[in-house]
């Protein structure tokens with residue numbers, strides 16, 4: 001019977017075969033411990049000299065890291081291992097040997113590991129982070145499907161730029177100029193007028209010359225867009241969504257969180273509602289905290305966001321930023337037209353902004369004015385202004401950055417570990 005490591009719990013005291021790789025090995029004269037991994041998990045295999053042929057025992061002792069093989073044996077319960085089960089091996093069939101595997105159990109530098117990202121992905125820690133990423137994606141589809149959203153896939157090759165023109169990746173589209181999408185939002189607004197509630201999940205690109213622990217050049221974004229939705233209602237959707245993914249990861253990724261030594265008590269505190277603080281109050285708070293470098297009208301940098309976030313044990317919404325530091329499409333705040341109906345959601349523990357969202361301008365004249373003020377080509381946006389000509393409605397939406405959310409929930413310091421093959425400033429390989 002061929003099974004996976006994940007299935008082992010259902011096969012206690014039975015003889016099974018597992019296709020696996022050698023993650024690590026320890027042996028003495030009498031016994032060999034093989035750390036096996038098969039993609040579904042990690043498990044220890046035990047080879048006892050007295051219980052197998054001399055040939056099998058010698059083979060077990062000679063196995064090198066990352067050799068692929070079929071192991072056959074009996075599954076037993078083992079309270080000492082975190083996983084809870086191990087295999088008493090009776091047979092080994094090598095599939096392909098591996099020699100001089102570059103990533104040994106000793107410590108390696110970050111650049112070395114990044115150069116070997118295609119292999120580094122096999123390590124326990126990286127495996128755990130990708131599983132958490134996968135759980136966030138699964139819970140995302142679950143949340144939006146359960147709440148009446150239709151998934152819409154906006155184009156990747158585009159002619160318009162929602163988030164400002166300075167960070168665009170240019171490419172040729174036959175004889176025309178095109179950009180890689182920095183956000184699907186404008187197309188999602190069109191789709192929301194057809195389907196009411198929509199969301200997308202896809203790659204986005206920012207030619208940002210930022211080399212920080214929070215910035216990727218290519219990252220994945222979840223972007224919901226909702227017709228007949230005021231900004232305050234959108235904040236409720238956002239906090240319910242974030243709460244759902246945190247709860248799902250806590251419930252379904254226990255082994256991974258444990259392996260990553262994530263302090264889950266901090267995640268347990270993430271209950272709705274999340275606090276809301278206005279940009280104005282945030283500025284005042286920062287001044288009280290001794291940040292003399294920031295004035296009303298400036299955008300926040302990471303130290304500012306972290307200072308604000310550290311004041312709370314849940315994610316915090318900063319609402320109503322100044323109009324001049326936000327994109328052209330945001331609805332003015334009726335209580336102060338120098339600000340807009342928007343919010344950034346700042347994660348706790350210094351992980352920074354994970355969501356940016358707003359209510360969108362629904363008035364045609366105002367939108368045209370903003371397009372002109374921002375120096376955008378009206379022809380490139382005529383599809384977007386059309387939405388205000390034919391039955392315009394108040395609508396709101398937001399974008400959650402997947403990798404920053406993975407970093408936060410996994411407790412990893414840098415977003416480079418949260419994408420399988422991160423695109424960073426100065427890194428396009430592997």
Ligand code: 4AD
Pocket residue numbers: 162163182183184185206208214215216217219221223224353354355356357358397398399400401402403404415
């Ligand atoms: O705040 P941003 O730029 O918002 C938008 O793109 C909106 N159009 C979304 C919308 O309303 N539909 O980006 C949204 C989120 C940020 O909060 C952050 O989590 C993530 O995307 N993000 C990045 N993640 C990694 N690397 C980068 N360079 C990122 N830039 C933004």
Ligand code: MG
Pocket residue numbers: 344353355356
């Ligand atoms: Mg933002």
